[in-house]
Amino acid sequence: MSVKGKVAIITGSNSGIGLGVAEELARLGAKVVLNSFSDSDEDHALAERISGEHNTGVAYIQADMSDPEATRALVTKAHAKFGRVDILVNNAGIQHVAGIDEFPTEKWDAIIAINMSSAFHTTAAALPLMREQGWGRVVNIASAHGLTASPYKSAYVAAKHGVVGMTKVVALETAQEPITANAICPGYVMTPLVEKQIPETMEKYGMDRETAIKEVLLARQPSKEFATTQQIGGTVAFLCSDAAAQITGTTISVDGGWTAL
Structure with missing residues (x-):
């Protein structure tokens, strides 16, 4: 089974890794929902460009991923737009660097909300739709920092470790269904x-x-060497393929050997 005709939501996808994933899935024939917190003419023009280049449906839907209601509404709006939700790629994230004793509380709360809690809310909204249609793929973009740590990145490391743990739970809860959940752990991209x-x-x-x-x-x-956004997109596409039907609840590192150390 290919991703052609499938509907994919990619959070935080108007640039960077998310955009690379969106471009690759669109190239393979998936219908794509782009997302970010902004709602500019450029955002919608980006969706139109990808749609035209790959001859597939692409929509831009704004959502503040720090807001649980808006995050869940993203899934609802995507379903209303395209009639189904097959692939959910949780990619939205922010970063702040500071020692724990100096880490601003508001930065901690925002990073946990956007990097981790948003993935919970989108997944909770998407799973019933995937079960209803009998197929689904949840791919969480974690990080090498979901498997290891660095100083001064307490919130980011905590959030990405949380995403990896939540991925395993989703995989166990859907283990006997045609739904998989996995995390990709990039190094520097x-x-x-x-x-x-x-x-x-x-x-x-x-x-x-x-x-x-x-x-x-x-x-x-x-x-x-840096990983590329195209490589992350290709890894997502593989996890959505038939070859990956029995890959669930695990992490795939795309980190140039970082976590082998």
């Missing part, structure tokens, strides 16, 4: 946000581009 960090890192450490990438940004990534 080349996104516009990371690209922006490169010159800042070069200036901070007085390094050339290649040295800044390999010795600072990719210090913990043994391959010394």
Whole structure:
């Protein structure tokens, strides 16, 4: 079974990893729901572009992923738009870096809400629809930080560990149904946000581009290469394929060997 004709919701998908996943699923013929907290002309134009390039239905639906009601409503609106929900990719996330004793409470709450709780709310809303139609795939974009830790990232690490644990629970609750749940754990991925960090890192450490990438940004990534958004999209597509029907409740690391250390 291919993803052609399936309906996929990808949260946080107007840029970066989420957009890469959306582009790949659309290329393979899925109907796609793009999402972010904004609601600009550019967001809707992006949906139109992907739809036209891949000759498939693409819609942009705004939702604040820190709001439980809005998060669940995203699934409801996607179902109303396309008549079904087959694939849910929980990708929305934010980051803040600070020591625990200095970590702002509002930042902690926002990261937990957007990075972890939103995945609970979308999954809770989507599972009944998947059960009704007899097929479903939940793919949570966790992180290498869902399996290991780094200093100064307490909220992010806690949220991503939580996402991995929740993925296992969803898998067990759907183990005897044609529904799977898995988490992808990327290391550093080349996104516009990371690209922006490169010159800042070069200036901070007085390094050339290649040295800044390999010795600072990719210090913990043994391959010394970024993963790409296309690679994450391809991994999502694999988890939605028949070949992955018995893969559930696990993590797939796309981290250049980070978690092998």
